[in-house]
Amino acid sequence: MPRSLRSSRHQRLAELIVAFRMEAGLKQSEVAERLGRHQPFVSDIESGQRRVDLIELLDLAEAIGFDPRDLVTALLETPKD
């Protein structure tokens, strides 16, 4: 586990992605398929074990169907640590 994934923002990011996916009524495997990746890829992101590249986030947002800017707004409201 990379130390960079321990901040509260990283944690919150993971939680938010889960929430957006749930709201969209999608399974990890469905999101993965839309991304052309495997289910553990999504699982790792949602459990905060893998970092999310900004470009990947845009793809993720499109696959799930949320506005990445809303996520950014929420993160900006989250204390850094």
Place this chain on the structure above:
Amino acid sequence: MPRSLRSSRHQRLAELIVAFRMEAGLKQSEVAERLGRHQPFVSDIESGQRRVDLIELLDLAEAIGFDPRDLVTALLETPKD
């Protein structure tokens, strides 16, 4: 060079960060210092040789002084490839 860094969005992201930094009148080394990192770290990001984690982007935006949502908006207008 990782193939994940070859999309036009990755390229554009790098360009945008450079543009924001320039506009702010900051040197790579100044940004690096604010981030607690070394200058090559910023250089690698700006030359598109390193990916940018979403959380890192927020830090970068704060260090440079731009709204990360503006960057996202610009990227969303950039074709995927």
Place this chain on the structure above:
DNA sequence: AGCAGATTATCCGAAATCCAGATATCTATT
């Protein structure tokens, strides 16, 4: 409760990436 199917999490290892520190190259000024 127990089972079955569905969903998500973990493990493994090879490949890719990250990163500091040192060094090199570029750019502008004199």
Place this chain on the structure above:
DNA sequence: AATAGATATCTGGATTTCGGATAATCTGCT
């Protein structure tokens, strides 16, 4: 052309990524 300031490249060891397989967990049903 020499210096100084800024950015880019290189090196190599540590960390991270990711597919594939498997395991664990969850859910609804009887």
